[in-house]
Amino acid sequence: MIKPFTTLISTAVPLNIENIDTDQIIPARFLKATTREGFGQQLFFDWRYDHQGNPRKEFVLNDPQYRGKILIAGKNFGCGSSREHAAWAIYGAGFQVVISSFFADIFRNNALNNGLLPVQISDSFLARLFETVQAAPSTTLTVDLERQSVALTESGEEENFEISPYKKECLLKGFDDIDYLISIQSKIEQFEKNNKNNR
Amino acid sequence: MKTLFDKIWDAHTVDTLADGSCVLYIDREYIHEVTSPQAFEGLRKRGIQVFRPQQITASPDHNIPTRNQHLPVQDPLSAQQLATLEKNCTENGITLFKVGSPRNGIIHVMGPETGLTQPGMTIVCGDSHTSTHGAMGCIAFGIGTSEVEMVLASQCILQTKPKTMRINVEGEVQPGVCSKDIILHIISQIGTGGGTGHFIEFAGSTIRSLSMEARMTICNMSIEMGARGGMIAPDETTFAYLKDREYAPQGAEWDKAVACWRELYSDPDAIFDREITFDAAAIRPMITYGTNPGMGMPIDQAIPPLCEIEENNRPSFLKSLAYMGFQPGEKLLGKPVDYVFVGSCTNGRIEDLRTFAHYVAGKQKAPGVTAWIVPGSKQVEQQAIAEGLRELLEAAGFELRQPGCSACLAMNEDKVPAGKYCIATSNRNFEGRQGPGARTLLAGPLVAAACAVSGVICQPEI
Numbered sequence: 032m033i034k035p036f037t038t039l040i041s042t043a044v045p046l047n048i049e050n051i052d053t054d055q056i057i058p059a060r061f062l063k064a065t066t067r068e069g070f071g072q073q074l075f076f077d078w079r080y081d082h083q084g085n086p087r088k089e090f091v092l093n094d095p096q097y098r099g100k101i102l103i104a105g106k107n108f109g110c111g112s113s114r115e116h117a118a119w120a121i122y123g124a125g126f127q128v129v130i131s132s133f134f135a136d137i138f139r140n141n142a143l144n145n146g147l148l149p150v151q152i153s154d155s156f157l158a159r160l161f162e163t164v165q166a167a168p169s170t171t172l173t174v175d176l177e178r179q180s181v182a183l184t185e186s187g188e189e190e191n192f193e194i195s196p197y198k199k200e201c202l203l204k205g206f207d208d209i210d211y212l213i214s215i216q217s218k219i220e221q222f223e224k225n226n227k228n229n230r
Numbered sequence: 231m232k233t234l235f236d237k238i239w240d241a242h243t244v245d246t247l248a249d250g251s252c253v254l255y256i257d258r259e260y261i262h263e264v265t266s267p268q269a270f271e272g273l274r275k276r277g278i279q280v281f282r283p284q285q286i287t288a289s290p291d292h293n294i295p296t297r298n299q300h301l302p303v304q305d306p307l308s309a310q311q312l313a314t315l316e317k318n319c320t321e322n323g324i325t326l327f328k329v330g331s332p333r334n335g336i337i338h339v340m341g342p343e344t345g346l347t348q349p350g351m352t353i354v355c356g357d358s359h360t361s362t363h364g365a366m367g368c369i370a371f372g373i374g375t376s377e378v379e380m381v382l383a384s385q386c387i388l389q390t391k392p393k394t395m396r397i398n399v400e401g402e403v404q405p406g407v408c409s410k411d412i413i414l415h416i417i418s419q420i421g422t423g424g425g426t427g428h429f430i431e432f433a434g435s436t437i438r439s440l441s442m443e444a445r446m447t448i449c450n451m452s453i454e455m456g457a458r459g460g461m462i463a464p465d466e467t468t469f470a471y472l473k474d475r476e477y478a479p480q481g482a483e484w485d486k487a488v489a490c491w492r493e494l495y496s497d498p499d500a501i502f503d504r505e506i507t508f509d510a511a512a513i514r515p516m517i518t519y520g521t522n523p524g525m526g527m528p529i530d531q532a533i534p535p536l537c538e539i540e541e542n543n544r545p546s547f548l549k550s551l552a553y554m555g556f557q558p559g560e561k562l563l564g565k566p567v568d569y570v571f572v573g574s575c576t577n578g579r580i581e582d583l584r585t586f587a588h589y590v591a592g593k594q595k596a597p598g599v600t601a602w603i604v605p606g607s608k609q610v611e612q613q614a615i616a617e618g619l620r621e622l623l624e625a626a627g628f629e630l631r632q633p634g635c636s637a638c639l640a641m642n643e644d645k646v647p648a649g650k651y652c653i654a655t656s657n658r659n660f661e662g663r664q665g666p667g668a669r670t671l672l673a674g675p676l677v678a679a680a681c682a683v684s685g686v687i688c689q690p691e692i
Contacts, residue, residue: 049546050422050522054660059639063293063307065267065314067375077662082648105546107423110456110522111660112639113358114265115374136392136426136458137358137372144376195390196249207376212384213278215245215253219386222244222255 033146035205039127039174040184042099045164046091051104052111053138057120059112070116071123096168101128103160108149109138115145122147128174130181132157143198144207150174150181156190159183176202231499233394234463235429238369238494242352244386254389256285257351259381260337261324263290263315264641265356269379270318280322282385287346288319289327291336292357293641296604296631299330308642322382333476335607335633338362338575342446343609345475349464349491354381359575359657360459361452365445366472367464367494369429372453392458393427393503396496398434401510406692408585409444410577410655410674412436413451414516416508418526425457428504431496432462436510442471443581450576451657454523463495515689518659518672519562520550525659529677529689535559553661554669555649562671562687569652570601570682571664572675573631574638577655578606580613582675583630587619589679589690595627596685602644603628604636626683640665653681 061073078090086093102121108131109117118141121129129142130150142149152160163183164170171184176199182189194202201207212219232240245253261269266288273280280286293308303309312329319326327333333344338359341347349367354360356378363370373387380387399412417424430452437445445462452460462468469488472478479487496502514528527533536558539547551558572578572586583605595601603623605611611633614620620630637644638656640663646652648667655678659670671687680690 048549049543052522052658052660054639054658054663058662058666059292059641062264062641063305063311065311066271067268077666082666107426107456110422111358111453111658113356113372113374115268115356115376118374133423133426135423135456137374140377141374144374195251197247197251197388208388209272209276209376209380209383212253212380212386212388216281216384219244219253219255219384223385226241226255 033144033202033205033207036127036146036148036176036202038176039100040171041101042169043101043103043160043164043172044091044097044099045161046102046104047161049105050107050110053109053114053117054111056109056117057114062114062116067119069123070120071125074120074124100126101130101172101174102126103130103157103164106131106133106154108134110135113137115141118142118145118147130157130160143202146202148174148176148202150192152181152190152192159188231497231501233496233500233502234367234431234461234494235369235394238350238352239391251388251390253386254352255386256354256381258346258353259286259378260341260353260355260360261286261288261378262292262337262355262357263311264292265375266318266378267311267314268375269382272379273382278383280324280382283323285385286324286382287327288315288324289334289337289340290315290329292635292639294329294634295642296602296634296636296644299632332608335609336575336578336635338446338450339578339606339610342366342442343475343607345472345478348472348478348487349468350494354387358453359450361457362446362450362575364449364452364459364461365442367462367468367491369459369461371459392429395425395428395430395457395504395506396502397430397432398505398507399432399436399510400434400507401436403436403510403513406515406676406690407513408674408676409440409447411513411516412510413448414518414523414526414672415513417451417454417523418516420455420506422454422522422524423456425452425455428457430457430460432460434507437462438465441581442467443579446579447576451523454657464491515677516673517562517677517687519554519556520547521553521659521661522550523657523659523672525550526672529673529687530563532559532561533557563689565687566651567599567653567681567685567687568650569646570599570678571604571637571652571654571656572678573602573604573606573636574656575606575635576657577675578604578610580610582655583610583614583619584617585675586679587622589676590626590628590683591622593626593683595682598685599682601628601682602631602637604631605633607633637664639663640668646670653678653687
């Protein structure tokens, strides 16, 4: 089970960097835990802290004027390693939505499987969001999963995003794929029988 | 008129949902210590068992030491991860190749060499470099932990069918050019997001002429273009590699299997969503200069000047070069090298060790260089010893370590210190990948060998 997602109105944290790989989101040395909890504190660790462990003031997550449940990031977000810890870390740090103009495939699936909504918008609307939020950090965005839209709440400028109808249903209701796959077990067993000679 | 990819995918589709998502049957799932514990925890919470334990194989690789593997693991968290994997395998009846045992190794080296990975299969693992197995003519791709749990629970996974792309490489490569150079060249042209949403088939006369080891290096790095996976149609090279391997079909079963595998190719009139062709003769020994695998160039060339970079990419480009301590427009030849890492699922196979060892034979490791030569598996280690490669390495001042992922992702103690330069035969040069502040330059085993003996970035002598 995942936490259902319907609508979110929140301020956002603008992370205007392209090609952010999952090694940056959570460095490998933090992957030694055997549970899903606690990764939020290590989110972007080497960008948040210097080698002595002091916060880097210039990094946006350390900037007190930016807060919120929405992370806005540059193109090709989540590339590299398949580690789901990246999605756990983002969700664990309190984000419910990541907005970018392009997501790596595995990260997108991992996010959806954890109730973290990846919202893919056009390069131009992404640039508009960065510009608006950076100029006025108190700007709120409205993300509506039912309508598949993301909007600048005040001005009403908005864009639609795509999501597979199945995944949308799962997120709206808080179901996950395993619930579904277990429900079709007899079909899977039948498939195995039919294909026994081929493998 | 089907592609190779479509043939295998369609044969494994149990069901298709109204929105086009597929329930894909998985023939084999590999698991390791880092991305599986939370999946087993999930099963326990749901109160369900592993559905098909005989189709799962475990090999710890990410988080293990590469020296003294007979001793208990020092780091308590790493030791706990290994113990958790062992407990989960025992409780669920899953085969485990323990650290130090004859079949242990990096999953993407172990799978093909034991014959567990076979043409026509669907294979997944909680590791993005699962694409490696595609070199055997199967659909293999990396997944997250929730998906690992799905497969443990049902032997199936829900996936959107990716688009198809064919990358042809034609002609003869120049002397001194390895398969790593081919794939680094391709990624430098296509970019790190160029394959996103696609599954790649590598084809063409150059690819056909490659050994299985070299093909695995190519498919391994498909993910570095963002692709879901890469594959190569099986042929005589594939069958010769697989024959008589421990888990490969034997006797009459073998003949039957080969007859089926011969049907695994893209039909001549099959249409790909995208198709690109490269000229092998134009490929030179490569090196990366930045912090993603797309930032690669022929080793004797200069980093692009700022004016050649699109304006909106300049901040990322400059950030990357600042991290590496390089200037736009400068050459890398002659710059000092602090570390050399040979190993990983990209270049930790016997051919890679041969290439490296034969190059350094009769020479000496440069005094300022720290080198980690890490075989990809126990079998590779044993073969290297049997072939006399360890002696060659030791005579040249190098140590052959024990198998594991090692400095590719630096989860164990093999970490490159901040600010130091490492020539690595692995797959990622991301910031901090080999340790906080470490600076990674990706290259093939031949370039790594040349740099290790000269102590500077240089072209291999051939």
